[in-house]
Amino acid sequence: xxxxxxxxxxxxxxxxxxxxxxxxxxxxxxxxxxxxxxxxxxxxxxxxxxxxxxxxxxxxxxxxxxxxxxxxxxxxxxxxxxxxxxxxxxxxxxxxxxxxxxxxxxxxxxxxxxxxxxxxxxxxxxxxxxxxxxxxxxxxxxxxxxxxxxxxxxxxxxxxxxxxxxxxxxxxxxxxxxxxxxxxxxxxxxxxxxxxxxxxxxxxxxxxxxxxxxxxxxxxxx
Amino acid sequence: xxxxxxxxxxxxxxxxxxxxxxxxxxxxxxxxxxxxxxxxxxxxxxxxxxxxxxxxxxxxxxxxxxxxxxxxxxxxxxxxxxxxxxxxxxxxxxxxxxxxxxxxxxxxxxxxxxxxxxxxxxxxxxxxxxxxxxxxxxxxxxxxxxxxxxxxxxxxxxxxxxxxxxxxxxxxxxxxxxxxxxxxxxxxxxxxxxxxxxxxxxxxxxxxxxxxxxxxxxxxxxxxxxxxxxxxxxxxxxxxxxxxxxxxxxxxxxxxxxxxxxxxxxxxxxxxxxxxxxxxxxxxxxxxxxxxxxxxxxxxxxxxxxxxxxxxxxxxxxxxxxxxxxxxxxxxxxxxxxxxxxxxxxxxxxxxxxxxxxxxxxxxxxxxxxxxxxxxxxxxxxxxxxxxxx
Numbered sequence: 262x263x264x265x266x267x268x269x270x271x272x273x274x275x276x277x278x279x280x281x282x283x284x285x286x287x288x289x290x291x292x293x294x295x296x297x298x299x300x301x302x303x304x305x306x307x308x309x310x311x312x313x314x315x316x317x318x319x320x321x322x323x324x325x326x327x328x329x330x331x332x333x334x335x336x337x338x339x340x341x342x343x344x345x346x347x348x349x350x351x352x353x354x355x356x357x358x359x360x361x362x363x364x365x366x367x368x369x370x371x372x373x374x375x376x377x378x379x380x381x382x383x384x385x386x387x388x389x390x391x392x393x394x395x396x397x398x399x400x401x402x403x404x405x406x407x408x409x410x411x412x413x414x415x416x417x418x419x420x421x422x423x424x425x426x427x428x429x430x431x432x433x434x435x436x437x438x439x440x441x442x443x444x445x446x447x448x449x450x451x452x453x454x455x456x457x458x459x460x461x462x463x464x465x466x467x468x469x470x471x472x473x474x475x476x477x478x479x480x481x482x483x
Numbered sequence: 484x485x486x487x488x489x490x491x492x493x494x495x496x497x498x499x500x501x502x503x504x505x506x507x508x509x510x511x512x513x514x515x516x517x518x519x520x521x522x523x524x525x526x527x528x529x530x531x532x533x534x535x536x537x538x539x540x541x542x543x544x545x546x547x548x549x550x551x552x553x554x555x556x557x558x559x560x561x562x563x564x565x566x567x568x569x570x571x572x573x574x575x576x577x578x579x580x581x582x583x584x585x586x587x588x589x590x591x592x593x594x595x596x597x598x599x600x601x602x603x604x605x606x607x608x609x610x611x612x613x614x615x616x617x618x619x620x621x622x623x624x625x626x627x628x629x630x631x632x633x634x635x636x637x638x639x640x641x642x643x644x645x646x647x648x649x650x651x652x653x654x655x656x657x658x659x660x661x662x663x664x665x666x667x668x669x670x671x672x673x674x675x676x677x678x679x680x681x682x683x684x685x686x687x688x689x690x691x692x693x694x695x696x697x698x699x700x701x702x703x704x705x706x707x708x709x710x711x712x713x714x715x716x717x718x719x720x721x722x723x724x725x726x727x728x729x730x731x732x733x734x735x736x737x738x739x740x741x742x743x744x745x746x747x748x749x750x751x752x753x754x755x756x757x758x759x760x761x762x763x764x765x766x767x768x769x770x771x772x773x774x775x776x777x778x779x780x781x782x783x784x785x786x787x788x789x790x791x792x793x794x795x796x797x798x799x800x801x802x803x804x805x806x807x808x809x810x811x812x813x814x815x816x817x818x819x820x821x822x823x824x825x826x827x828x829x830x831x832x833x834x835x836x837x838x839x840x841x842x843x844x845x846x847x848x849x850x851x852x853x854x855x856x857x858x859x860x861x862x863x864x865x866x867x868x869x870x871x872x873x
Binding site: 334336422423453456457460461463464467468469470471472473474475476 | 506
């Protein structure tokens with residue numbers, strides 16, 4: 262059996278060799294075209310990972326932006342999670358630094374966030390993309406003390422596990438004294454902050470409350 | 484109210500602290516009628532678990548009367564007599580849905596969950612009175628406790644049962660039961676149990692109830708071995724016998740089919756490896772002392788099961804990974820999914836198929852809790868369980 266296979270292999274070698282050379286040449290040609298199209302991505306290919314897990318973040322074109330993101334699975338239907346998030350007045354319930362969001366119309370809202378030294382900052386935000394049940398993206402106006410944008414994507418989780426929610430937040434620290442101060446707040450471990458906000462959202466959606474061991478603190482604000 | 488608080492290594496005191504209040508809708512407040520000191524509280528007492536803060540209220544084995552209920556809880560009412568699981572679980576997440584309550588995704592507050600995520604890769608559940616790694620929740624060695632997600636955890640117990648009969652549903656009875664269940668006991672099986680503390684003794688009792696052919700208990704305290712023997716176990720005193728040889732001989736050369744490490748991170752040790760572990764621990768190269776675990780892995784038969792109810796928190800050295808892999812052992816472990824076992828175990832207590840009261844060696848008022856800790860830590864032979872009455 263073994264001998265037979267080997268004989269067969271030897272006899273077929275020239276044909277296989279030719280085919281292999283032709284295939285390799287073709288592959289090289291295809292790869293060349295691919296490389297020309299996407300040179301950088303090929304060089305740093307990280308596999309099937311979300312942008313938030315890349316080591317160098319993702320460039321949106323802002324000067325020194327910080328991009329943070331995170332995915333959680335929430336055992337609730339996609340439509341329910343989308344609807345809660347889409348009403349921006351709900352955001353202060355799980356976003357620690359966001360004091361208030363006043364919704365002006367279907368796309369515009371005014372955010373008030375906590376700043377260092379008991380101060381508050383306000384800015385206008387516009388919804389830039391809205392796909393019911395799937396995606397919400399928003400961006401602050403250009404004159405915001407800290408330009409920022411956010412994007413939350415809702416996908417069905419496998420096998421009835423609920424919804425995978427992926428949130429990405431980008432901040433752009435501005436020039437100027439107030440800006441630097443505000444940026445310091447936004448950039449204080451922004452990764453941790455985004456992660457915590459998403460976890461609080463999960464807690465609130467799954468359990469109806471936000472877990473705390475502090476007496477009288479951090480209960481969901483009505 | 485009065486409560487037992489932690490202030491440092493071997494320094495616990497009974498202090499006056501603010502009464503707990505309802506914070507979240509699903510909370511309840513329980514007036515505690517009985518609470519116990521757990522072997523794992525000794526890890527806190529010896530400052531083996533990080534992130535404790537001076538003033539933290541300890542205690543995770545408690546029961547009492549519901550005196551206040553949040554508006555989100557419709558299953559409990561004032562006056563209910565309840566035993567509270569030491570694991571805090573939301574009952575709604577992916578893990579609770581799979582009855583893996585001690586893996587609950589929502590009960591550890593987000594700011595403390597970060598720590599366990601760094602240490603273990605994912606956040607762990609909240610536990611009562613067990614450091615800030617597990618949420619920083621105030622414990623139950625106190626007059627009152629706030630119980631989060633109280634519509635899911637506490638089990639209502641009938642008045643005809645005494646506190647002493649049901650108190651251990653909070654932790655050590657389900658922990659011993661799960662340790663035995665993790666052994667996947669089959670006909671003819673020998674189960675070897677390292678450690679005849681409360682969990683070890685309940686694991687012995689459970690393994691016999693589950694139909695083990697024989698249970699072999701290993702310890703060095705004569706009184707604890709005597710209790711194991713009374714439950715129906717064969718015993719080995721490791722001070723006077725070669726444990727491995729004894730187990731091989733007692734199982735016809737095959738070895739125990741399942742082994743249980745009911746000792747955990749503060750193992751007293753058997754030989755040189757423990758001296759080495761103590762030295763490493765002193766210079767922070769190692770956090771846990773796994774002497775019993777090493778011996779259990781070596782003694783387990785080929786293709787056997789390793790069950791680990793004993794608590795470990797960090798890193799161990801000289802772990803016999805080769806023996807684990809080459810023999811093809813199955814490892815099952817974890818903090819107890821208490822909620823999963825409560826109805827069944829309560830029924831078995833009612834039917835008098837399980838008795839837990841034999842374990843209690845000392846009953847004392849809460850005010851004497853510091854003395855209880857000292858005795859439990861230093862006089863382990865006779866101090867098998869301390870129950871405190873607030």
